[in-house]
Amino acid sequence: SISLAAAVMKLDPEDGEQILDYFKTQALLTREKALLQASVREQKKLLVENAKLKTDIEQLKFQLQEKQRRPKALHLSKTVSPVSTTPVNQPAAPAGATAAPTPLSTAPAPQERREKQGRRRRGDRKGEKRYSTTVSLSLPYHTACQIIDALSLEPAPRVDASRLDLRVGRILSARRHPLSESMSIQEVDVGENAPRTVVSKLGTKIQLEELQGSLAVLLCNLKACKLKGVVSQGRILCCASSDDCLELLAPPTGSAPGDRVTFLNYPGEPDRELPSKQRIWERLHADLQVDNKGVANYKGCGFEVKGKGLCRAPSLTNCTIR
Template sequence: MDSDKMFHPSLSEALMKLDPEDGGKMMEYFQTHALLAREKAFLQASVREQKKLLVENGKLKKDIEELRDELRDKQRRRVAKALLSPNKSVGSAASPAAALPTPSADLKGGRKVTNGQKEDKKAALGATPTFDVSRLDLRVGRIVSVRRHPLATNLTVQDVDVGEKAPRPVVSKRWPDDLQPLTGSLAVLLCNVKACKVKGVASNARLLRCFRADGPVELLALPSGSNPGDRVTFLNYPGEPERELKAAQRVWDRVQPGLRVDGEGVANYKGCGFQVKGKGVCGAPSLTNCTIGCT
């Protein structure tokens, strides 16, 4: 059987409409996977051949998953761009956004559409990106050392162990007690921000602290038994974080206002606690009703 006939034509058309650039490549992956499955039926039932086929299928499955994630990311970026530029043409006639009304159709009875109607429009675009704490890679880290930034008196550089082969350098705002007292302390780090240089010094994560605008600043307190590399998760917001936050989507800026320490001293996102699975929740050593941010 010809590999092109293994799939219904509508599947190929749908993939090409979803992404004209990568739809063909996705179809090739599907066809290759189908051919491998077909060949498997004719292989002799030897242990060595079966193991070899399983390894090949595993690699192919991983490639397909990565391509699917890439297609989703592209779709998210396109949707975000369309939402931020409502007066510009969005996609081609084959695009899902082409079915949306023009800006003049956003008026109803001489009045602008409501927020609810705008949300309906976003839903019509398909994969509307979500902006919540599940997209952040928050991990427990231990501060190995702290030193002053060589070029900025208001900054410090921490080397933080987050369970990887080497500590991550983190540049943060300097506070009066930022040096020796912090060495050896546990902290919560935002680890999937893009690595950058701050006044010439590399910074590969951000340090979370709780603070008031006119008051003291504290590291978040971790539950007993927490270890470097432990994930900080949220019961009401499951899912795996992104490999790297997209700067253009400003995910951190959208999520940060929901990060707070409540009246009981518990760190939470919109009422859902910072949790180290099996060990407990994070909090503030002494502050209550305050902000959590990266400083």
């Protein structure tokens, strides 16, 4: 039988590896979520058990205090010697007659009674010690509460466009991918010591000759990945209309390679590398749009190069950014 990986690669040879990575990531996230939920359930179970044990200990303490508060007279009445069972008005036995045997008392002797009471008291102390040992092995109530609060109130990491490392880049060269007709390879200068290699599908919609020397907006903190044997170190942002028309997102006039693209309403430093498990780019992608004035924005906040202006689509409006 054909495996899932082989089936995916057969259906989509180009993006099969990314699809499989997505499936693996989702499986890991589901497993981590299940483990976290199981941990929370276990903590709640310990809280219930601790509360029950605490109630039992209080009851045992109350019973012990009641025994200690009993009147001394009652205690003395239990330890006094038994009264003779011979009737007071019984006539004396005649001389020479054999005296009738004195019936044995059915009440326990004082010494035996004291031993039984001692055993009961020792049993109470053992029971109390056993409960206290069980409680000490469990988590304290306030500690368990703090753990549950920390699990439930832990702040979620921010997910907004400030986590994207967007920079202005100049495309130095563009050529066809040797293993795929639908892909092209660009060398992009983003103000670093060496240009970055980017693998894209721009060659199917834009003439490669037109790309050389153009300014573009590059997403620089995606994890580097191999596409058809070539390592891609970024993503060139483009504007795409509903009729599949494609344009490079254009930085403002006067921009230079390496200039940061920021968002006024979303300050903060970008991630050094976007964590692949959180899929930040995929979650933000739906909110990246070009408005009716041709300005690129995230949730209404424009792509801005400080001191130089906004990034725009050359001719498209009301379209998506990808």
